[in-house]
Amino acid sequence: MxxxxxxxxxxxxxxxxxxxxxxxxxxxxxxxxxxxxxxxxxxxxxxxxxxxxxxxxxxxxxxxxxxxxxxxxxxxxxxxxxxxxxxxxxxxxxxxxxxxxxxxxxxxxxxxAIKNNEEIRRIRKAVRITKDVMKEIEFEGRSEMEVANEIKCMLARRNAGEAFETIVAFGKNSSMPHHKPGRKKFVMPALIDMGARYESYCADITRTFMKKNKRYEVIEEALYLAIDSIQAGMKASELYRKVEQFLDRHGIKMIHALGHAIGIKVHDGLTISKKANFEFENGMVFAIEPAGYFKKYGIRIEEDILIKNGRARIMA
Known part of the structure; x- marks a missing residue:
């Protein structure tokens, strides 16, 4: 180009x-x-x-x-x-x-959309910080807002900021994709969508903490189906349809994009959607986030991937 x-x-x-x-x-x-x-x-x-x-x-x-x-x-x-x-x-x-x-x-x-080595280094560091913080989150007895504020502090202690306002959603609140943390005390499931911003580059990781059930297993399988299917030269819309059809077979509807580019912004331009007409290329970095939202709870699992040597690899 x-x-x-x-x-x-x-x-x-x-x-x-x-x-x-x-x-x-x-x-x-x-x-x-x-x-x-x-x-x-x-x-x-x-x-x-x-x-x-x-x-x-x-x-x-x-x-x-x-x-x-x-x-x-x-x-x-x-x-x-x-x-x-x-x-x-x-x-x-x-x-x-x-x-x-x-x-x-x-x-x-x-x-x-095509990141150089320095950009990839910064994003990889942001992903590492995000995953380290995710492992240290304590839920018991805390409200959504308290957990969100603690995440902000844990990022700051690692010389990072927030890539976006952290989503902490307990119980039924997890059924809302962009729920804002409130006073609700911890109950399962707990959905955390967060990302570190390190040297001006972003990560975006989501975990849903819950007792695993069939729906969780389907969403998790959809995530790895997406990651394993990505290859340089493939159209983004083709990937979307493949994952959408898989979820449809299990009675789960996609209500948002499958993923998006990350970089200086957490939504850094390109979106993996039904109408996306771009092709994947080496050096692209995406957040992949299949999800299902139900009456009483939601499940979203998100990983950040780098396309290298023609295939997608989970970062950090």
Whole structure:
């Protein structure tokens, strides 16, 4: 995939929090710079930032007018790629008057889907931390909220943050895929969906703690069926259908995607769904999460995998 096909440069802009484009970090290695712009060409990356974000190696502006003059010198007469999924509308309208813009959000998504060795190292470390914390969780006598807060502390003690707000769901609450932890005291089953964020890269692991029954065994088998079936060149929709049909035969309906890419974001672009038209490639990293949600409880089991040498391997 040629990232610069039909364009001369890429403009990535962070607005104020929380409207930060993860591609800014991807290209610059700098996290969280508000109201800053990265201009990427095939041979260099230029950062333009306000005075509050001043640091070595960047160009500082003191007003929007000054910023625009800097951009015009860099981009005048050029066709400019933007991330249409992240650029706020006000900025889009402004830059549209200045430059010939092309939405390359799909290209950026595919570019970030293939991880390099350093990205894989960070994700693998995030997965290790997540699984270590998962093993140490104590449930007895605690509420969902207490367990969630303890997980946050355990991650911090390992120099990691939360990749997303941890899901702790006890009993019937486990039947809700995105339940928010509350005051409910521990009962089985206990569903924990959590991930460490380590050096800006995410993990995403789910475990359902319960007395194993036939439904649990089916979900677990679906997980390994998915992982064992993945191979480079296979369409994601084909994998989804294969697992969906397996679950259908056992009376379990898929109500969400089978999985999603992970990286700088916990949902890092690509989704393994019925309509997904991309093919798996070496270097891609996904969370695979077959699940079943029933009247009195839910079961979700999730592993993070790396595609290497044409096959999927569970990380850490």
């Amino acid at each position: 040629d990232l610069f096909k039909g364009i001369d440069a890429i403009l990535i802009k962070n607005a104020s929090l929380p409207f930060i484009d993860e591609n800014f970090f991807y290209f610059t290695g700098i996290d969280g710079m508000e109201e800053s712009i990265a201009v990427i060409t095939p041979d260099r990356v230029e950062i333009i930032a306000p005075l509050l974000e001043k640091r070595d190696g960047i160009t500082v502006y003191r007003s929007r007018k000054e910023r625009d003059e800097i951009l015009k010198k860099l981009l005048r007469g050029k066709k400019v790629g933007i991330n249409g999924k992240a650029l706020v509308y006000e900025d889009y309208k402004h830059f549209k008057k200045m430059f010939d813009l092309v939405d390359i959000s799909k290209r950026l998504e595919m570019k970030r």
